[in-house]
Amino acid sequence: MFKLFKFAKSKIKSLYCLLTNSILKKPFKFFKEYIRYYSLRLGKSNLKSYSQAGQDKFVITMLRNKFQGKYIEIGAFEPIGLNNTYILETKYDWSGFSLDIEERYVKNFNLTRRNKCLLADGADFKYHEQIKKIWGDIDRIDYLQVDCDPAETTYKCLCALPLDKVRFSVITFETDYYISGNKIRTLSREKLKQYGYKLIASDVCYLNNPFEDWYVDPQFIDSSIFEKYICNLKEGKYIC
16 A cells, blocks of 8 residues: 555655646747657667666767777666666776675675676765775766655765866766755756766656766866757656
């Protein structure tokens, strides 16, 4: 009964988020977005995704199938399924490190993956020291995932990162808008905009629930790559 109530509540919240989204105040833009949505859906990549909503395909598309990239994964959870970095490590030979606060997830992850997961609180972690330990004195990392629970913790992790010292080419940030409301979504968007990041896919959905924002660094990724993927309220698996 509780699970049924929780499911119904999430659907009501999703409907509310959809109906109050600013895009609906501009009917022409709304229609244009959905035309784009179906064109993207028909032209989506055939690459297998292990992510919840196609985040790995977004990273690979923005970085043009880059090999031997670098990533930081905050909120690792599972090592293969529902994981954004598994395909980057295994198919594209990326290096990186993951964090999780749950010991059972860390143990399971490290039994499966080459790149290790650290048992740590992402909101209170010395990221710059770990970056130097693995890669030396670098100023760019290809992919950043920030995905914790609740959304307030995800934002604290974002604030703990050395954004003034290291730039990230692609970022996926979980706002959990459909259950947490607008506060963290607004704060995270303001912070990443302040650092010059471009919001490409806003309110990315999973089963019609808007839960994540996807960004690129326009100083590194050319607009000819990301422009056609700019969208709002799309099912993530249909974006790339």
